[in-house]
Amino acid sequence: MAIVATVPTAHASRYLQQLCKHWGHKFETAFDAEEGWIGFPMGPILLKADAEALTVRLEPKADADVGRFKQVVAEHLDRFAFREAPLPFDWAEG
Template sequence: MTLTAHVPTGHASRYLQQLCKHWGHKFETDFDAQQGRIALPMGAVRMTAAPEALTVTIEPKGDADVEQFKQVVVAHLDRFAFREGPLTFDWQ
């Protein structure tokens, strides 16, 4: 299963890099200004930054709690986007 959300923001690259740096202390990460990947115990998080949106894809492992996985990713990105207010995630 793969879930993807397109998150409208003008700061996609900043949030992508902040999240990868934040989790990079504990988990394997790989990122640049446009793309990022984080290997979490629940599964992989992949992100792509565009000028007007951040695309976030989660790939939960078979035993992962998908709702909790989404909540963890959303909570962390919202923390970095506190000046913008809560971000809008349209998971599909």
């Protein structure tokens, strides 16, 4: 089961890269300006950026606390987006 949020922002690429660099010190990551992947302990995080939004896809492991997973990702992105935080995360199964 994947959980997806499309977050409207003109700074999607910046936030994608900041999150990947931030967690790259602890976890395996791969990213460029448009796509990112983070090998997070609760499950992989996939990111896609375009001119209007950042799409965040969480793929929680069976034993993951999904609520906490969503919270951790949203809180970190809000820190990078402090000028426009809180960002609207409308999580849905996808």
